[in-house]
Amino acid sequence: MSANRILVVGGYGAVGATVAAMLGGWFPGRVVVVGRDEARARTLGGVRADVADPDGFRRTLEELGDVAAVVLCVEPPDSRVARVCLERGVHLVDIGATWRLLDATAALHGAAAASGATAVLSVGVAPGLTNLLARRAHEAVGGADRIDLTVLLGAGERHGADAVRWTVEGLAEPPAGAPLRTTLPGHGRRTAHPFPFSDQHTLPRTLGVQRVTTRLCLDSGPLTAALFGLRAAARRPPVRRALTASFSRIHLGGDGFALRADARRGDRHAACAVTGREQSRFTALVASYVTRELLTGTPSPGVHHIEQLPALSGLPETLTAHGLTVWRPGGPAPEA
Ligand SMILES: NC(=O)c1ccc[n+]([C@@H]2O[C@H](COP(=O)([O-])OP(=O)(O)OC[C@H]3O[C@@H](n4cnc5c(N)ncnc54)[C@H](OP(=O)(O)O)[C@@H]3O)[C@@H](O)[C@H]2O)c1
Numbered sequence: 001m002s003a004n005r006i007l008v009v010g011g012y013g014a015v016g017a018t019v020a021a022m023l024g025g026w027f028p029g030r031v032v033v034v035g036r037d038e039a040r041a042r043t044l045g046g047v048r049a050d051v052a053d054p055d056g057f058r059r060t061l062e063e064l065g066d067v068a069a070v071v072l073c074v075e076p077p078d079s080r081v082a083r084v085c086l087e088r089g090v091h092l093v094d095i096g097a098t099w100r101l102l103d104a105t106a107a108l109h110g111a112a113a114a115s116g117a118t119a120v121l122s123v124g125v126a127p128g129l130t131n132l133l134a135r136r137a138h139e140a141v142g143g144a145d146r147i148d149l150t151v152l153l154g155a156g157e158r159h160g161a162d163a164v165r166w167t168v169e170g171l172a173e174p175p176a177g178a179p180l181r182t183t184l185p186g187h188g189r190r191t192a193h194p195f196p197f198s199d200q201h202t203l204p205r206t207l208g209v210q211r212v213t214t215r216l217c218l219d220s221g222p223l224t225a226a227l228f229g230l231r232a233a234a235r236r237p238p239v240r241r242a243l244t245a246s247f248s249r250i251h252l253g254g255d256g257f258a259l260r261a262d263a264r265r266g267d268r269h270a271a272c273a274v275t276g277r278e279q280s281r282f283t284a285l286v287a288s289y290v291t292r293e294l295l296t297g298t299p300s301p302g303v304h305h306i307e308q309l310p311a312l313s314g315l316p317e318t319l320t321a322h323g324l325t326v327w328r329p330g331g332p333a334p335e336a
Helices: 016-026 038-043 054-064 080-087 099-106 109-115 129-140 161-171 199-207 221-229 237-249 279-296 315-322
Strands: 005-009 031-035 067-072 091-094 118-121 146-153 180-184 188-194 211-218 256-265 268-277 302-305 325-327
Touching: 005 016, 005 054, 016 031, 016 067, 016 279, 031 038, 054 067, 054 080, 067 080, 067 279, 080 091, 080 109, 080 118, 091 099, 091 279, 099 118, 099 199, 099 302, 109 302, 118 279, 129 146, 129 199, 129 256, 129 268, 129 315, 146 180, 146 188, 146 199, 161 237, 180 211, 180 256, 188 221, 199 211, 211 221, 268 279, 268 315, 279 315, 315 325
Parallel strands: 005 031, 005 067, 067 091, 091 118, 118 302, 146 211
Antiparallel strands: 146 256, 180 188, 188 211, 256 268, 268 325
């Protein structure tokens, strides 16, 4: 194995497997797949490690030596693994979607800056592409007072187990705001429901916008209504377990996704959107391009959300080569 290894943690999961394949193509011989299943990791030439055990993770880094970057394709329970990486000067790419955890990692900015490491947070589809769209719409109105983000996911896609668990947990949180009807390219006018994507917490700080709302709908209207109809019941753990099990087994609908950002400042309004297929694949593509930028560009040390790095602002256009369609502010309206 060559020097300057790249650890892909969760590297045989729905997102991680594509990240490992992409990075393996760009950086031959440098990718190490990591997961808790030793046999599975070893089959892929990787090693066992558990992000819930930061001391064990530190030992893994020490044993491997010369690790340039860690790509977290699984959410650790806290920010201790991030600290282990950043204090050692190891770059970090984190596809995590839980705002409290992102905040805890953002608090490691000083440690990262001191070691010369860079961490990029809000990497993926939502958060990730949503953050980049929000920034575009924000700039198009000359600094928004309010941003509304809408995410449509395909109920037919085989989302990874960890992503399904995260989504069902989000459903159990008390809704912030009311449903909104909006047009999503390729899907017509849809009702999207308040959902706690991390952007609503992080974007007010990174963009200086007073109010950011985030909403979710599925490609199937009836399934969206059924899902959000179960919102109150989902506060009970047995209901969440049942929902997680059904979403992992039942795949009704397509694999397309759509993201839309609407920014408002007084009576000014700007909208932009993207559509694509397979959110897991696009989450992996975003993570791979971000990692490549960290390893080949000149990232400034510290912890940043994706929309804070100018070098990544054109990523939606880069991803058109992989099937993403982009509606820019000021261009044709993102209507069906
Ligand atoms: N930002 C975004 O847009 C976005 C989009 C999709 C997903 N996500 C996030 O990405 C994460 C992964 O999603 P996914 O769909 O790829 O899930 P997945 O298919 O369940 O994959 C998770 C992977 O992580 C490994 N893993 C689980 N717990 C671990 C631990 N404690 N230590 C080390 N490895 C561990 C799993 O293998 P073992 O169980 O064998 O260890 C598996 O390889 C989720 O946290 C999800 O919320 C973010």
